Structures are given as C-alpha cells and as structure tokens.
Amino acid sequence: MxxxxxxxxxxxxxxxxxxxxxxxxxxxxxxxxxxxxxxxxxxxxxxxxxxxxxxxxxxxxxxxxxxxxxxxxxxxxxxxxxxxxxxxxxxxxxxxxxxxxxxxxKQPYSTNVRKYLLSGGFLICGYPLPDENGPETHIDGKPLYTQPSNSGKRGYVCRSGSPSYGCGRIRIAADSLEEEVAARALARLASPKVRARLEAAVGSAADGNEHIGGVLEAIDERLEEAGQAYAKREISLVTLKAIEEQARNERRDLKEKLAQAARLQALPATTPEALAEWWVDAPLERRREMLALVLDRIIVKPASRAGVVHLDTDRLEFVWK
Missing domain, CATH: 3.90.1750.20 (Putative Large Serine Recombinase; Chain B, Domain 2)
Known part of the structure; x- marks a missing residue:
C-alpha cells in the first residue's frame, strides 16, 4: 500500500x-x-x-x-x-x-489489561447499513468496546468516535451476555467431537514448535532478502510492501496456531461439571484463553424492541471455530 x-x-x-x-x-x-x-x-x-x-x-x-x-x-x-x-x-x-x-x-490510567470477558474483538457490531446495492445490505462490522452506562452498569457498545468510528447504535448489557457466552462455550469445550476437531485444526503444532520456529526463521530470511533487493533497486517498493504483508499474515497465522495448541494443552478439565467449577474461580485472562479456543466472534444485532430487561438471544449470531 x-x-x-x-x-x-x-x-x-x-x-x-x-x-x-x-x-x-x-x-x-x-x-x-x-x-x-x-x-x-x-x-x-x-x-x-x-x-x-x-x-x-x-x-x-x-x-x-x-x-x-x-x-x-x-x-x-x-x-x-x-x-x-x-x-x-x-x-x-x-x-x-x-x-x-x-x-x-497518554491517558494516565490507560492499561492493556482486559477487564471485560468479551473485550478485544470478540464482539462485532451487526447494525445493518446501506450501500450502493440498497438499504441494509451489509453490517457495520466494527468491534464493540466496553463502556458502563450512566448508572454504572457494565455494557458493550459500538462507538461512533475513536477508536472504531462505528455507527454508535448498538449497546448490550455485559453481565447477561457474558453468562450466555460462557454457558455455550463451556458446553462446546466439553464436547469430545469439538475438541477432536480443534486438535485436527491446529495439527501438530503442540509437538511441532521446532518446525514452526524454522518456518518463522525462513520468513525473517525472506524479509531480509527482500529488503536487500529493494536497497539494490532490484524490486519496487510496491513489491517489497506486498512481500512484507504476506510475511506478516503467515507469521500471524503460525503464532495463532501455536497459541491454539497451548490453549488446548492448558484445558483444565473435560466434563461440563468440572469445566463449570473451574470457570467460577479462574482468572479473567484464563477464561478469555479458553473462549479463544472455540469462539471466533459474536455479531450483535439491534434489539428487537426497546425496554427489554432480559437478554434477547435472537440478537446474537455466534461464529464458532
């Protein structure tokens, strides 16, 4: 670019x-x-x-x-x-x-530590927006951010301002949503069929750190060669940027595969009861790691009617791994 x-x-x-x-x-x-x-x-x-x-x-x-x-x-x-x-x-x-x-x-109290279970990209705005093909033809697609209400209740919102510049029209209460997501995720984590599929998806990553480490080294070598070729004017800046973008994508995918393998190995239990018991006292980051095993994202759609106090699960579109 x-x-x-x-x-x-x-x-x-x-x-x-x-x-x-x-x-x-x-x-x-x-x-x-x-x-x-x-x-x-x-x-x-x-x-x-x-x-x-x-x-x-x-x-x-x-x-x-x-x-x-x-x-x-x-x-x-x-x-x-x-x-x-x-x-x-x-x-x-x-x-x-x-x-x-x-x-x-910088903000004096800013921190990278997550305080909400679903912050950091798990939730996506599903508000329908128009484009050249007509009204409501695509969703906003911006990540939801954590924001308490005026009364202090935890919630997730689509921000119209920085950093996402979304539609600003989606808000959902955090507590009931997190309970629903945890229940569904734990059920999937306890399923032998789901675990087998996850293990197949990450392949031999759990035992193949040396192989993946070699692949990462090869990517770095390719980047260094491309940089040298650009310095000698053997390739254009556009070509160099394309090589760097491809390398970044490959590195990200490999690291995610390693992370998934580590999460599988760290799975604390295999039965629904044991997983639920572990979940109660588990640190927030460990809970998020377990979620990342099975959950890609949740698209949060507009509420069907105003003033509903309970969680409207019809608003939620789960995208599982």
Missing part, C-alpha cells in the same frame, strides 16, 4: 495529499488534539491512501513516518536520505516525534 502523500512508486509527491499533511502537521504542533484533527478530516471526506476514513492510529502512523522527511528506513531504522522529495523538513519531523511520544499525552 502506498504511503499517503506519495504515488505508487514512492518517489513522486501527490501535492493535494502533501497539502493535507502539512496542514495536519501544523495543527498538531500548534496543540490541536489528534481526536479533533481526525474528526475534521472525516467530516471533510478526506480519506487515507486506501480510501478509508482516518483514525487516530492511522494518522499517528503517518505523522511518525520518516519518509515524509525524505528519510529511508530499513526494518524500522533510519539508514539515510531517500531518493524522493520530502514533504516536511527533518526538524519538523523531530518535533512531531517528540510531541507524539510525550508521556503526558
């Missing part, structure tokens, strides 16, 4: 996009928040090089990119001056990095 501000070759500036970059840089350095800047770009219909709406994450990645300052990198390290025109000067690039890396900009 091309870098915003440059054409597919990576060597020619697209002036309209460069103008946007310079404007954004000026606003951020002047103290405007990333949230406000992104909201403005989205409102104006300014999109990324892939045609997607900007997010705080994607804009931050762009502003950190040394390419904008005419700098060449290899494996994340600046290795010299590139053979393309800079959009911003190096001093401005340094100021941006210093600003974006300032610890005071």
């Amino acid at each position: 091309r870098c915003y501000g440059y054409d597919e070759t990576g060597r020619e500036v697209i002036e309209a996009e460069a103008t946007v970059i310079r404007e954004v840089v000026q606003r951020v350095l002047a103290g405007e928040s990333m949230r406000s800047t992104v909201a403005d770009l989205r409102a104006r219909g300014v999109t990324t090089s892939a045609g997607r709406p900007w997010t705080q994450q994607s804009l931050s990645r762009l502003l950190r990119n040394p390419r904008l300052a005419g700098l060449k990198t290899y494996r994340g390290e600046v290795v010299g001056k590139g053979q393309w025109p800079a959009i911003i000067d190096r001093d401005t690039h340094k100021k941006l990095l210093a600003l974006l890396d300032d610890p005071s900009r």
Whole structure:
C-alpha cells in the first residue's frame, strides 16, 4: 500500500495529499488534539491512501513516518536520505516525534489489561447499513468496546468516535451476555467431537514448535532478502510492501496456531461439571484463553424492541471455530 502523500512508486509527491499533511502537521504542533484533527478530516471526506476514513492510529502512523522527511528506513531504522522529495523538513519531523511520544499525552490510567470477558474483538457490531446495492445490505462490522452506562452498569457498545468510528447504535448489557457466552462455550469445550476437531485444526503444532520456529526463521530470511533487493533497486517498493504483508499474515497465522495448541494443552478439565467449577474461580485472562479456543466472534444485532430487561438471544449470531 502506498504511503499517503506519495504515488505508487514512492518517489513522486501527490501535492493535494502533501497539502493535507502539512496542514495536519501544523495543527498538531500548534496543540490541536489528534481526536479533533481526525474528526475534521472525516467530516471533510478526506480519506487515507486506501480510501478509508482516518483514525487516530492511522494518522499517528503517518505523522511518525520518516519518509515524509525524505528519510529511508530499513526494518524500522533510519539508514539515510531517500531518493524522493520530502514533504516536511527533518526538524519538523523531530518535533512531531517528540510531541507524539510525550508521556503526558497518554491517558494516565490507560492499561492493556482486559477487564471485560468479551473485550478485544470478540464482539462485532451487526447494525445493518446501506450501500450502493440498497438499504441494509451489509453490517457495520466494527468491534464493540466496553463502556458502563450512566448508572454504572457494565455494557458493550459500538462507538461512533475513536477508536472504531462505528455507527454508535448498538449497546448490550455485559453481565447477561457474558453468562450466555460462557454457558455455550463451556458446553462446546466439553464436547469430545469439538475438541477432536480443534486438535485436527491446529495439527501438530503442540509437538511441532521446532518446525514452526524454522518456518518463522525462513520468513525473517525472506524479509531480509527482500529488503536487500529493494536497497539494490532490484524490486519496487510496491513489491517489497506486498512481500512484507504476506510475511506478516503467515507469521500471524503460525503464532495463532501455536497459541491454539497451548490453549488446548492448558484445558483444565473435560466434563461440563468440572469445566463449570473451574470457570467460577479462574482468572479473567484464563477464561478469555479458553473462549479463544472455540469462539471466533459474536455479531450483535439491534434489539428487537426497546425496554427489554432480559437478554434477547435472537440478537446474537455466534461464529464458532
């Protein structure tokens, strides 16, 4: 994928996009928040090089990119001056990095520790949206995030703002949903047929760490060779990016296979009763690991009617592994 501000070759500036970059840089350095800047770009219909709406994450990645300052990198390290025109000067690039890396900009109580059972991608917004094919032809598809209600009750919501910029129209209570998901997941984990299928799916990963380790090393070697070929101008930037994308996908799939094998080995019990007993006192992360064995995602659809206090299971579309 091309870098915003440059054409597919990576060597020619697209002036309209460069103008946007310079404007954004000026606003951020002047103290405007990333949230406000992104909201403005989205409102104006300014999109990324892939045609997607900007997010705080994607804009931050762009502003950190040394390419904008005419700098060449290899494996994340600046290795010299590139053979393309800079959009911003190096001093401005340094100021941006210093600003974006300032610890005071980070949320003081932010943490990567999950506090909800289904946070982190298990839940997907199923609100129907229109497209060129007509009304309600596809779902929003954005992940749901944790958010308590005004009364403090735990819930999962589709956020209209950062970080997902979803429809903002889906909310579901956490407690009853988590109880339903746990009951269904434990039943599947106790099924010998399901366990056999899972073991077949991960193959010999449980006993094949050395083999997979060798495959990961081969991927790294392929990336290094591609980087050297690009440095010698034997391949284009587009080809290099394609190789890197394929390598990332292969590495992710292999690591997930290893993780699934480890989860299978750590399965604490095999009967429904024993699993349910273990679940009661298990740490949240262990529960999430067990869920990840069998659950890919749950699509949460709109409520059929307002004011319903019990869980409407018709809203839920389970996608099992």
